[in-house]
Structures are given as structure tokens and as C-alpha cells.
Amino acid sequence: MTEQRYRSHTDSIYGELDVPTVVNAAGTKTRIGGSLIRAEALEAMNDAASTFVELGDLQAAASDRIAEITGAEAGYVTSGAAAGLCLSAAAAIAGHDIAAMDRLPDTEGLPSEILMPRTHRTGYDHALRAAGATIVDIGTNDLHLGTGSTNVEPWEIEANITDETAAIAYMEKSYTEPPLDVVADIAHDHDIPVIVDAAAELPPRSNFSRFIEQGADLVVFSGGKGIRGPQTTGIVAGKQEYIESIALQHLDMHVAEAAWSPPKRLIDLDNFAGVPRQGIGRSMKVGKEELVGLIYALEAFMEEEQAETQREWQNRADNIACAIEDAGLETHVTGGSDVSVAPEVVINVDESSETTAIELVRRLRAENPRVYLGGDRIDEGEVVANPMCITDDEADYVADRIVANVEN
Structure with missing residues (x-):
């Protein structure tokens, strides 16, 4: 049977x-x-396939919705969570420097170390290294010895921040430590961002805002797991300055400066010296169909x-x-x-x-x-x-x- x-x-x-x-x-x-795409998303993707659109405008619309849901300043849709991590690292390293963007993954002369508590390391942090970052391990695995000691003390993170530090990366799981808000306070005291890998942390919906509220500067979610959007999508939510950098390193930049007019709420031209070359994210492009599918899947996820x-x-x-x-x-x-x-x-x-x-x-x-x-x-x-x-x-x-x- x-x-x-x-x-x-x-x-x-x-x-x-x-x-x-x-x-x-x-x-x-x-x-x-991953998961099965929601019917609402498939229908929206089919509709999106019949018309052309400026992808910057579509990313700006997605940014508005992601910001509303997460409480972050801005958001961006990437080709999966790993791409989101790579672009987050690229944004932390290059910032608004379009010459630095052009050089990545060559980071000679640029602060490019990303600190990670040792027990947060996974094979997925290859996405951070792909942007040119060097991972610096912090702490031990002493918790598993049963002595009562922890794996990573906050002072160990602070002691390893140097002029070469570009960011701190944090893997969100039940066993990770120190608490995110403690790590974020340390990072912000030194004016560096915290990148949170929360790819599989949906549902519950409350996690959309939880990590932002705890001080994360960039949070990465999968769009193709619990949200049930297109498998080839991810979400980055965070500070406007980093989302701007991600957009510049991801969107098609083959355009004359005089004709370049991206939506200001996504990219403020006053922050940049000109049009950058094609960035490190160019090979991670997201189609209009996937973008629309993710937006509609996100809406359905919020309503269920x-x-x-x-x-x-x-x-x-x-x-x-x-x-x-x-x-x-x-x-x-x-x-x-x-x-x-x-x-x-x-x-x-x-x-x-x-x-x-x-x-x-x-x-x-x-x-x-x-x-x-x-x-x-x-x-x-x-x-x-x-x-x-x-x-x-x-x-x-x-x-x-x-x-x-x-x-x-």
C-alpha cells in the first residue's frame, strides 16, 4: 500500500x-x-518572471520590509545564508571604501581579521574567509572537561581586538557563549560590528528582532528553510552603513556614473566617491523572481x-x-x-x-x-x-x- x-x-x-x-x-x-516553497511565493515568482524591473529598486523594497519585521535599520536579500555571511564580511572589511571593494578578497593593508569564539567555528565560516577575512580563534573547549569553567570569557575577546580586527562573528545556537549582548557591547566599545549567523533560527518569528535587540550589527537568515522561500535566498538585516556596502558589492555596477541613480534609501551616493567596479558579490546574484518569491514567502511566514x-x-x-x-x-x-x-x-x-x-x-x-x-x-x-x-x-x-x- x-x-x-x-x-x-x-x-x-x-x-x-x-x-x-x-x-x-x-x-x-x-x-x-531545503524546504518546499510556499504556494504564494511560487505564484509571485511566476508573475515576476513576466516583467523587467530595476533590481536596486526591488532590493530597496525588500529592505523596507525586512527592516519593518526585524527592527533593523535596513535589510538585503542574498543568494542564500552563506552568501549573506560572505557579503557581511566584505562590508565589515571594505565599508564605504570603493577602492577596497575593488580589491577583495585581497585584503593586504586592510583590517581583515574576524574574531570568533572557538566553539562557534563551523565549516560555514568558509563564507567569511571567502571575502578575504582571516578567522582568529578565541577561547578553548574547557566547558567539556566538566570543571565548571567556560569555553570563552568576555575578556578573551576584548584582549584579542587589535587594529587588524574588522568584526566579530557569532554562531547563534543554544550552546554558544558568551551571551550575544555581552559580545556586542565589547565590539561596539571598539567600533567594530558583530555578524550573527542565524541561518536556521526561524521559526520562531521573535528571532527576527531578538538578535538586533541584543546588539547585532548584521544578522543572516536562510530564506529557504523555515520561511519556505526560494532555496537560493537569504536575508541580511542590520545597520544601514553595512547594508549599503553589501548592495554596492552585490548589484550590477556596469553603469555610467552620470546615469547612476540607485534608490537613496538603499544607497546614498553622498557616501561614496563614485561607481565601484563589479564587487565580490557579483557571482552571488539574486534574480527578480527569487527576490519577489522571498518577499511573498516572508509575508506568509509572518501571517501563519x-x-x-x-x-x-x-x-x-x-x-x-x-x-x-x-x-x-x-x-x-x-x-x-x-x-x-x-x-x-x-x-x-x-x-x-x-x-x-x-x-x-x-x-x-x-x-x-x-x-x-x-x-x-x-x-x-x-x-x-x-x-x-x-x-x-x-x-x-x-x-x-x-x-x-x-x-x-
Whole structure:
């Protein structure tokens, strides 16, 4: 019955391309498409594709809406959160200096060090380094020794600020420290910005303004995860001076100075000595369709009933857990957290079957349609089913396939 239910997957555009589809119980993972774009966004994108528009005007309109939602001075739409981090670093390094913009990622002679607490480092900070920044690690991982000491003390951050420091980068997760407002106070005492990576921190909607209120100068969100906009979009919210710099390093600058008239609320020409060359962000362009799609997805995200969405996720997770437990597998359902905003079904495979977690993940991903579970705990013998990106029918299918593959 479950195979019959999903025969329609082969009738999709991916079936025509001979590409297997995925039943996504892993959450908003980029490698399997992030999330499903909202219908409102798709309709708006289709409409946007039929007309030309000046992208600077469209970015200015997006900036107005992002500022309204976040409480920041301005905002900008980028080609994903990683691009937002890269452009934020470029803005911190180059500022309003168009000669510096022209040189990036060559930062010789420019303050280009970005301080990061050591436990905030991830593979995603490559996006900061791509702008020419050098990451300076601060602190230790002593918290994990169980001695009561912390990983990073505020004085360590302050002691490492020098004339070469361009910014402080902060990864927002439940385990990161020191608190953002403490880091922001230190940064602002030295007149340097704080860049916050909050790519996966939506929902809740309150996070839109939370980091700005705590003193962040630039906050980066994904547009293709919880917001359910185009996968190739991101949002930067922050100080006007940095958003201006981002815009100049991102927009098409192939224009005569005499004819250059960007919207003043996005770019104030009085702040710049002339038209810059094509900037480091030119390879990260955002199409008018994605821009409009993100704006409309953002509107829908702000209007939806979050409590109802949370209840749907909880019911779906509970149903998966019950079906799996009936087959003799050990599970527990987590509450939403800063790491995952949705409740998740944690399945202890190694302790309750002869199949290992790795074997289960591999088998499910080899099926057609592929079934993806979260593998972040695979080294602990556990897999995770996330309810965010599946329907109720798909949740039943996921449970069926888990049980079938464990029993084999």
C-alpha cells in the first residue's frame, strides 16, 4: 500500500529526468532541497518572471520590509545564508571604501581579521574567509572537561581586538557563549560590528528582532528553510552603513556614473566617491523572481499561526514514534529547541535491533523514493525523524519503511 501511495513520485518532473525523489524526514537540509516553497511565493515568482524591473529598486523594497519585521535599520536579500555571511564580511572589511571593494578578497593593508569564539567555528565560516577575512580563534573547549569553567570569557575577546580586527562573528545556537549582548557591547566599545549567523533560527518569528535587540550589527537568515522561500535566498538585516556596502558589492555596477541613480534609501551616493567596479558579490546574484518569491514567502511566514504549525509537527512526530515503537524499536520524542525548532523522533537503532543506524540510513537512501532521516546522531547508534518537511501520509510511509528495513 505504501509503494502504491508513492507511485506518483515517479510521475513528477524528476521522474522524467530519471532522478529519484526524496521523502524528507531529515528537516530543512540544503542537500535535499531545503524546504518546499510556499504556494504564494511560487505564484509571485511566476508573475515576476513576466516583467523587467530595476533590481536596486526591488532590493530597496525588500529592505523596507525586512527592516519593518526585524527592527533593523535596513535589510538585503542574498543568494542564500552563506552568501549573506560572505557579503557581511566584505562590508565589515571594505565599508564605504570603493577602492577596497575593488580589491577583495585581497585584503593586504586592510583590517581583515574576524574574531570568533572557538566553539562557534563551523565549516560555514568558509563564507567569511571567502571575502578575504582571516578567522582568529578565541577561547578553548574547557566547558567539556566538566570543571565548571567556560569555553570563552568576555575578556578573551576584548584582549584579542587589535587594529587588524574588522568584526566579530557569532554562531547563534543554544550552546554558544558568551551571551550575544555581552559580545556586542565589547565590539561596539571598539567600533567594530558583530555578524550573527542565524541561518536556521526561524521559526520562531521573535528571532527576527531578538538578535538586533541584543546588539547585532548584521544578522543572516536562510530564506529557504523555515520561511519556505526560494532555496537560493537569504536575508541580511542590520545597520544601514553595512547594508549599503553589501548592495554596492552585490548589484550590477556596469553603469555610467552620470546615469547612476540607485534608490537613496538603499544607497546614498553622498557616501561614496563614485561607481565601484563589479564587487565580490557579483557571482552571488539574486534574480527578480527569487527576490519577489522571498518577499511573498516572508509575508506568509509572518501571517501563519505558529501554534497550529507546532501542533501539526507534534502530532506527526508522535504518530511516527507510536508506529515504530509498536514494531519494538526504542524511541523518544524531543521538544523543539534552538537546534531544531520542531519536535523530533529519536530512534535508538543499535540498542533495539540487529541493524545498525548506518545500515538503516544507507538502505533507506537507496530506495525509490529515497527516504532521508537525520543522521547527526548516527555515531551514537541513533537516527532522527523530523516532521517539518513531510505530510501525514509521508510520515506513515517513513515509519513503514523504517520498520521494514530494520526487520530485513
